[in-house]
Amino acid sequence: MSTEPVSAAPPPAEPEALPSAPTRRTFIAATTAVGGVAVAGGVIGGSVLVGSEDAAAAVAPVSRVSLTVNGTRRTVTVDNRTSLLDLLREHLDLSGAKKGCNAGACGACTVLVDGRRVNSCLTLAVRLEGAEVTTIEGLADGDRLHPLQQAFIDEDAFQCGYCTPGQIMSGVGCIKEGHADTPEEIREWMSGNICRCGCYVKIVRAVEQTAGK
Amino acid sequence: MSPQPQAAVGAPLSRVDGRLKVTGKALYAAEHDVDGVLHAVLVDASIGRGRITSLDTGAAEKHPGVLRVIHHRNAPKLPYLDNPGSNNPEGRRLRVFQDDKVLFHGQPVAVVVATTLEAAQHGASLVKVGYDAQKPSTDLAEAQPDEPTKYARGDAEAGLRKAAVRLDLDYRMARNHQNPMEPHATIARWNGDRLTVWDKTQWVVGTQTELSTVFDLPMKSVRVISPFVGGGFGSGLRCWPHTVVAALAARELKRPVKLVLSRRQMYFGTGFRPSYDYRVRLGSDRRGRLAAMVHEMDAETSSYEKFEEAIMLAGQMFYSTPNVSQEYRKVPLDVNTPIWMRGPGFASASFAIESAMDELANRLGVDPIELRLRNEPPEDESNGLPWSTRRLRECYSVGAREFGWDRRNPEPRSTRDGDWLVGLGMAAAVYDPGRFPAQARVRLDADGTAVAEAATIDMGPGTYTSQTQVAADALGLTMRNVTFRLGDSLYPPTPPHGGSMTMTVVGSAVLDGCNKVRGRAIQLAVEDEESPLYGIKAEDVVVRNGRLHVQDDPARGETYQRLLTRNKLTHLEAVGAYAGAPEPARHSYFSYGAVFTEVGVDATLGLVRVRRMLGVYDVGRIVSPKLADSQALGGMVGGIGQALLEHTVTDHRDGRIVNASLADYLVPVNADIRDLKAIYLEGEDPDADPLGVKGIGEVVQVGVAAAVANAVHNATGRRIRELPITAEALI
Structure with missing residues (x-):
């Protein structure tokens, strides 16, 4: 290449x-x-x-x-x-x-x-x-993290971190699409991103908070 | 703990490596930038047992970019020395490309090395392998078990005969795969006779010893690097054949080689939680006091290694039972060797035992919690030792209160919410955390910053963060001024990152190292005439924010920086150690929990939804509450997968795993998970270790599957004794 x-x-x-x-x-x-x-x-x-x-x-x-x-x-x-x-x-x-x-x-x-x-x-x-x-x-603006990146840290929405970039990019898309109005909706529209460490509760929280801003 | 003020330990801090992970800058095994790296892709056997009769590599070798195809006919003989003390089970480990035998479907039979990933992948598809195929034996129910491992106390058969109430129950559990999100990967590079690998592993020392014995190299000639691990759940507890293949290919090609398993290859290139057939026979009196329990356990293993796990212990120590007998039979099959998966042994045994207790409670009309309380043992009946801490009663009472257990209708199939039958269930959890020797090096620099390092791993629980918390408090520094390094075999050795022991053993070693360094600094100060602390008793000095001062007179003191600089010291350094579990043992030491759940079962469709779940845990001191909370919720999610979704399916005709993908092997997704909550009982276990911690990561998955099954019974009146619990079983 x-x-x-x-x-x-x-x-x-x-x-x-x-x-x-x-x-x-x-x-x-x-x-x-x-x-x-x-x-x-x-x-x-x-x-x-x-x-x-x-x-x-x-x-x-x-x-x-x-x-x-x-x-x-x-x-x-x-x-x-x-x-x-x-x-x-x-x-x-x-x-x-x-x-x-x-x-x-x-x-x-x-x-x-x-x-x-x-x-x-x-x-x-x-x-x-x-x-x-x-x-x-x-995604970040220089040293300033995107609000969803910061929310992932604040909510501890990850453990091993391997699915995290995909979760965050998907979360940005989910919010932009207007699919982040309720936890139920977020759960549904974020279900294409598997987190084997099982951080879903906190991923939903991070997306919900960011969407609400 | 040390006499130091506690500021970081116990505080709900965010991960110190969080920024790296949310910006994509944390580097996992396959992501290290190694100059001139080639790509390797494995060709795996398409038969379940037999011999390779022909190998046509011509088309692959002609494919643009392909440099070499290595297989048993052209691979060098490898020494494969014994590797005692490793996690390799008893037997003869798989030796890659050393002969024409195929022991299981998916076994590596060749590797294609190319200049690009695309060429290597395509090349691998062009290798034509001919086989003399035999029908493999892959069915646990059909195959012949080995001689059992046995345990007995009292006379269980006589106890059963005399018991007023008897149950004879057969539970089955599907094979589960760890499926960490990061596929296993290795980059191998030789420099003369020295080998460096960047590897996905839960034990850099284990990969180091395996490579040193396979290639007959001195330990110091092998370096293993693994700073970030994208989940493990046990899959990284031993060094798998592909890591050897990567090193072999790099040596043959005289270039660094990267080998990443495909998701499909993860299903036979690494291990799995074995399937079980677990029969429980129990006898009790009319009040539910257990008189006897008989456990018969059949578990799959490979034809070449006898995999074992702690499946027997729960049946020996958890409930007060005068008469116990157990037989644990390993059934050799034409499959690859299993490996421990989250809550190993206990997560399987607890499904059988905790379901059986629920069945007994139903039979007797006794509340499941009350039944468990009636069988609480005052001591460990398997060895007569007193418990260190066993606060199960508190787990039950706190859990019952917080969950609203009193709202449970004991009559099955009595609560409805629209189409959904609603049920509540609970189960107890226990795990036996490991306690093996570990070391850590601690260096305090004259600028008032410190580095601690150990060859441990952080696969997600937060080792970087929690060890930094321990070190910060013990040195009297802020979190910002302490760096914890891990994931390199050049650092002091530690046991595997698993078995719920990292906080205990690495944490204790870090604590010891920091205590030594702080002690030396204090000693230096109190003997230094120019120090304001001169002449003070060492034990009266504490360190806070990098400043040593008299405990009762904070004004009197000086900083590490001043002290070291004045004494012309660039740094102070010490190696801390944890010696392992005390011998002989004085206490019986376990992590405990109680899991409560509410499920809904669609009355027509049989779908099961976990509506809410609460775990209450007795695991000693919590060093890092924010991260511990995530770990517990994650264990619940893993347990929900085990209960309702996860099932590796083998086609017994040819030994092929038919659902070797994340589209077909179902794991919980976001929509499957709703309301999860964890409570850690406050306190510590002073007998456990210097930190007073007991270990979290395993116990949080134990008991979940049984709690779900028990709730399903409460919802529907249907007792499902097979995991996963599927809609088909409930229609």
């Missing part, structure tokens, strides 16, 4: 030899190519691959995407298979969004995309051209 500036993008390489029957992956790769994105090769993970055993790595379906992350415009060359979550965690050094299940079942990866809460593990990075992404790292 390379982040801008990409001064010397290698020339497009030979496409992968396609097997006779299309596999799910080649289907995705082909579809992506139809979508008009650039396919580059030779550079993966930001490191130029060397050595004979790495020769096979010369081709991987990649695309360039420009998106805004926490207010900063980033243009990245991503493997087409990369989720937004893996883009954040493995390539942009933003490990605040957590991988709990990688299947959209736990909510630990919740971030805001264009103001709406999404499971970043189920969101392919390549489809985010022009998107605005806000992660837990972009």
Whole structure:
């Protein structure tokens, strides 16, 4: 994965030899190519691959995407298979969004995309051209915590802390959506975020208080 | 405790690491930035038992970005020395990639290492493994148990025969998985013969010893780092095969390697709470005084290790019973080895025993609390020792009052709220906290700040915060001027972060270290002619806000800073220690609780909702009330999961776990949890340890499942003896 500036993008390489029957992956790769994105090769993970055993790595379906992350415009060359979550965690050094299940079942990866809460593990990075992404790292105003972050500390709405960034991002979304009027409503609309330490009572309290401000 | 004024201990403080956690800056195992790291993804066996007959790695190796596929045909032989004193159960631990045998569905059979995560994941899907598959044995009810572990006092069979009232009850409990939110992960890096791993673990020393024995390295050549752990509930109590795989791959590739288990792999790559078949036969007189209890327990374990837990103790010590006999049979199955899960042993035993007590109360028409009071033992009948503190009566009375127990109609199925049948239930809770030796290093710097460090973990209970509270008071510093460090095997050794012992053993070591450092500073002052404290008796000096002064004359004193600077000392340092449980034991020492709950059961649909729950606990001194409260509520949520939702389902045809995901293995979500409340009885247990604490984290899950089952009975008249309690069972 390379982040801008990409001064010397290698020339497009030979496409992968396609097997006779299309596999799910080649289907995705082909579809992506139809979508008009650039396919580059030779550079993966930001490191130029060397050595004979790495020769096979010369081709991987990649695309360039420009998106805004926490207010900063980033243009990245991503493997087409990369989720937004893996883009954040493995390539942009933003490990605040957590991988709990990688299947959209736990909510630990919740971030805001264009103001709406999404499971970043189920969101392919390549489809985010022009998107605005806000992660837990972009929530505070400098040293001043977002009121919901402060409420989580004050109410002790977490223990291990692993689901916390997702809970907070989801809570911000929940309040913005207008789904935080009563504890019952908050419980329902925050149920996409699992907390295995069992801090739900205090999560509801933190969201309720923040919504009331 | 020390003679120091208590300011931080007992105060409802927020977490010292709270800011890191709410800003996403706390780094968990897979998140450490290690230069040049490669990604590894495991390939796991798709049969439940048999042999690997073929391995086709060609397509994977050709996949762009894949650097290597390691498996039993090309992996080096690993020493796998014995590891006594570890948490590895008796047996022969799984040795990764050392032979062609498959012992359980999901066993790692290969690992794909690639430059990117995407390539490693895809590469792993391209590895083709051929098997000679045999039908696995995975059904607890069908398999042959090992020789039982037995316990007996009196003559239980004779006691049963003579008893006026007899019950014969069979309880079943599903397998549960810890499912911490953070998947297990390891980053391994070699520097010559030295290995560093960033690992999700509840015991850095345990991971260190395992890696040192697997690779035959000196202990000092292995460093384990784990500053933040995203939940454990027991899953991190031993070092699992994937950690060895990460280290092996890093050595083979000569690059750092990161290996993160998928959520699916968590179900067979780490342990679980074993399923149980627990039969209770009990006999009592007409007033409910127990005469005899017979416990027969069958629990699953793996074919290669004999997993054990403290399932027997509750049946020996909890109720006064002259005649007891127990048989604990481990049933070897073609599954991976279990591991202790929150409230290990006790959370399972209590479902059977506390349900049985409720059944006896119903049979006799005695209030369940009154029945328990009639069977309170004056001493521990398993060993004849006096209790240290056992304030169960108070737990019952406070709980009954606060919960409104008197509003319970003892007649089942007598209270309705619209579609909902409403019932109240209660159960008692007990846990035997561990007390093993621990150390901590404490350093007081000349600038008046201090650092304490120990190789312990904070998986969520708040170790960072509570240890800082202990250190701050014992040194006479503010919280802000004390830093507690943990999660590194370079720090003084501690036992596992589990078994409800961290506050007791690490806290006592921190307290000891701080007392030594403060004592040295005071000694220095009273012997220093230039100190205002010169000539004062050491025991008359206390320290507050970093200033040493005469206890009865606060004006007379000076700061640590002045004292150390004048004496040209950069710092004072000491290693504190906790020696472990006293030998021979003088007291019998347990954490206790009583759980009360109100459930609603939809009369048509059989849905169960926990409407409210109250736990009252006797766990000694509470160091950190705000965090202790969270821990108790969390234990209740875990117990509600155990009671109503959690059930790992195995397809016995091939040993596959069919619900290995968080969409299919149900855990409580926010909408499942309403009104939870915890009360800690004030006081301390002076016989327990220097801090007077007994341990919270385990006992708070014990008893919850039985309380729910008892409330369901009160609501519906239906006695469900199998966990989880599902709608199907109630329709």
